Amino acid sequence: MQQYFVDEMPKNNQVQLPADAAHHFVRVMRAVVGSECEVVLPDHRVFKAQLVDRDTAKLALVNQIDRQPELPVNVILACGLPKTKGKPELIVQKGTELGADKIIFFAAKRSISQWRDNKLAKKLAHLQKIAHAAAEQSHRTKIPEIGYDNSLDALLKHEPADFRLVAWEESAKQGEHAQLVQTLRQIKKGQSLLAIFGPEGGISQSEIDYMTSNQVKAAGLGPRILRTETAPLYFLACVSYQLELD
Amino acid sequence: MQQYFVDEMPKNNQVQLPADAAHHFVRVMRAVVGSECEVVLPDHRVFKAQLVDRDTAKLALVNQIDRQPELPVNVILACGLPKTKGKPELIVQKGTELGADKIIFFAAKRSISQWRDNKLAKKLAHLQKIAHAAAEQSHRTKIPEIGYDNSLDALLKHEPADFRLVAWEESAKQGEHAQLVQTLRQIKKGQSLLAIFGPEGGISQSEIDYMTSNQVKAAGLGPRILRTETAPLYFLACVSYQLELD
Numbered sequence: 480m481q482q483y484f485v486d487e488m489p490k491n492n493q494v495q496l497p498a499d500a501a502h503h504f505v506r507v508m509r510a511v512v513g514s515e516c517e518v519v520l521p522d523h524r525v526f527k528a529q530l531v532d533r534d535t536a537k538l539a540l541v542n543q544i545d546r547q548p549e550l551p552v553n554v555i556l557a558c559g560l561p562k563t564k565g566k567p568e569l570i571v572q573k574g575t576e577l578g579a580d581k582i583i584f585f586a587a588k589r590s591i592s593q594w595r596d597n598k599l600a601k602k603l604a605h606l607q608k609i610a611h612a613a614a615e616q617s618h619r620t621k622i623p624e625i626g627y628d629n630s631l632d633a634l635l636k637h638e639p640a641d642f643r644l645v646a647w648e649e650s651a652k653q654g655e656h657a658q659l660v661q662t663l664r665q666i667k668k669g670q671s672l673l674a675i676f677g678p679e680g681g682i683s684q685s686e687i688d689y690m691t692s693n694q695v696k697a698a699g700l701g702p703r704i705l706r707t708e709t710a711p712l713y714f715l716a717c718v719s720y721q722l723e724l725d
Numbered sequence: 726m727q728q729y730f731v732d733e734m735p736k737n738n739q740v741q742l743p744a745d746a747a748h749h750f751v752r753v754m755r756a757v758v759g760s761e762c763e764v765v766l767p768d769h770r771v772f773k774a775q776l777v778d779r780d781t782a783k784l785a786l787v788n789q790i791d792r793q794p795e796l797p798v799n800v801i802l803a804c805g806l807p808k809t810k811g812k813p814e815l816i817v818q819k820g821t822e823l824g825a826d827k828i829i830f831f832a833a834k835r836s837i838s839q840w841r842d843n844k845l846a847k848k849l850a851h852l853q854k855i856a857h858a859a860a861e862q863s864h865r866t867k868i869p870e871i872g873y874d875n876s877l878d879a880l881l882k883h884e885p886a887d888f889r890l891v892a893w894e895e896s897a898k899q900g901e902h903a904q905l906v907q908t909l910r911q912i913k914k915g916q917s918l919l920a921i922f923g924p925e926g927g928i929s930q931s932e933i934d935y936m937t938s939n940q941v942k943a944a945g946l947g948p949r950i951l952r953t954e955t956a957p958l959y960f961l962a963c964v965s966y967q968l969e970l971d
Contacts, residue, residue, distance in 0.1 A: 548948045701965045702794045703863045716962035719947045
């Protein structure tokens, strides 16, 4: 069933769809009075709801749905800003599907592009919209927050997190292959995990040194070289496997 | 370092790059005599090699490189043919990066499109090229084979495999959440694992019934609804996590 986020709490057991959602439900899905959808309230509860008025896109709540689609830990993805067009969009769409709580792009040493102040708001709004749509499609009850930090230093200051990892392919070459497993076995429900990924050129040695001296642990993601947009998705799948399936 | 697959075994310790690789190394990468790259021989061994002649793209082998980038089990992905443009390409590119041994598309009940005989060879050649490039980029020593089956029945006949799973979101709703973990704990090095995924509309109940009566087990991939192209990538990451990192 189609899911929409609403931005106001119900009044008299009724909610109103925001403009985009109203257009989609009434125009695209051709909903009529009585048509059903699922709505996620600002407090993240999910309800089955029925359309009561097409013009105002008002819905009556039918019953609460018991659904827990969120990862048991808060994952913050931090991705060195990729230069390739479409990669931030792919990371946001798939990262949302796979349960990220927050997705931050940051200007890494080897990031070719930067997001200047005058374009930043527009870039973030564009990606936030993708996260919104992906959260609806994957039936999540939270929309990840999309952010940007203009340096690694700023990122580390803004995201203390209970556990902090950086994906590093050299790590595997040096024989490390269990850091990710160890971390995911240690982390407890409700704790936070910051996972940092390099841009296309990778993370530089000086960045690794800086991070490891700032309580960020290097973790390998297996013996194959993963593209910059693939590594965060691999990582999120592992979090789900360890904490939701095992 | 740039990696290329060569299609002939060395003679007098020299190999010749195939035309596409020769063009890339000599023209795009502007290699000169003495420039180094890595070559993967038809027997999957990897060597460091040096260019000895720009015109013929002949390379001298320098030394063997000890690298094991292949998953310890043979994973065959079988994906219900997606209707959306670009999705087969994404599955092949990312599935190759993540270690699949074979990627088969099949006409599922809810596949909107089919690949007719007259277009099949062209479609497969196009995807095989993507797999080739992704295998080079991710430094694998095998290029996954891309295939097509015109029915689920044909797929099951062609792919006996030691273990067979179908990703099914209803599985999670019915309380199952450990089939994937159980399978990955049971499978032994060198064994094969067929994993089946639905197209955009999902796998139908009759397909599930047919599969479960044919030794295919239903496995949930967590509580979020994954898009048709995301589920196989989630699955491959879990295989790597359980068998390569743990």
